[in-house]
Amino acid sequence: MTKPLITILDDEPAIRTMLSEALEDAGYDTQSFARAAEFEAALRRSTPDVCLVDLGLPDRDGLSLVHRLALEQGATVIIISGRAQVQDKITGLELGADDYIIKPFDPAEVVARVRARLRTRAIPAPTGQTARFNGWTAHFDRYTLQDETGAETPFSHAEGEVLRLFLESPNRLITRDYMQDTLGGAAGDSFDRAMDVRISRLRTKLREDPKNPRLIKTIYGAGYIFLGDVTWT
Incomplete structure (x- = not known):
């Protein structure tokens, strides 16, 4: 091996x-x-x-x-x-x-x-390498987000981990504790800050309004919910 x-x-x-x-x-x-x-x-x-x-x-x-x-x-x-x-x-x-x-x-x-x-x-990917949602296509095999016009925006491996986590559990609360258990990394303020940075960058790449995001909703004191219909291939 x-x-x-x-x-x-x-x-x-x-x-x-x-x-x-x-x-x-x-x-x-x-x-x-x-x-x-x-x-x-x-x-x-x-x-x-x-x-x-x-x-x-x-x-x-x-x-x-x-x-x-x-x-x-x-x-x-x-x-x-x-x-x-x-x-x-x-x-x-x-x-x-x-x-x-x-x-x-x-x-x-x-x-x-x-x-x-x-x-x-x-961890094996149970749902494929491509996810379509709300006019977007996430290609996890090449780390890009594609909009309806075909334009692509790259995302990092770290951002992709968070995005996949959301897309595999749409319309469900994802707690910070669950993110910590699933994604690993240092616990405490460092982990929280890392997640804040990655989610902020994903929102920017998804062209979200930072004051009123449509897809990645923050549930203060609890975690996040990804609102969208997701299809995996």
Whole structure:
């Protein structure tokens, strides 16, 4: 059985070594890179299951790389960064990252977060790869939303997880606790903020009125309801 491949992009040798050892002890294969150029060259040869990406890279801004990984390749991306400001977290999540871990960290936490993301991706899709609803078509095989004119807007893997969750349970309350259990990730304020960012971006891509959204309704103190008729193929 092939082991999941985890790539590590960080310019600090000690961190690369620490993460590689912890992940390999947990049963994963790893590849480590100090520069974005080396990392991108490797992506053309193999596709990792999870990418661990530092934002402070010597040859490129890590945020732009996260954006490309999430939108163009649908990769699972976990940011590992010394940037602890709330705005940095929001920006990383908005650009498509699935999770955000602040340095310094316990390697066991990183392993747990990686395991959670892999568990989420391993859940079989019971309802197909294409969903049609309210004039929209969501293509989960290529991570795009298509409107009635045929114009397409890409969405990230992280946004796609939330969208699929809504489309598989239309007209039903989706609680925060259920989202946490289903999607994984860190509990508490970090998870809530990540969901807020992803839902906000989905509303924008669905051209929702932020003051009165038609499709993704917030039920304050409870969760969300997706209002729509959904057909899967």
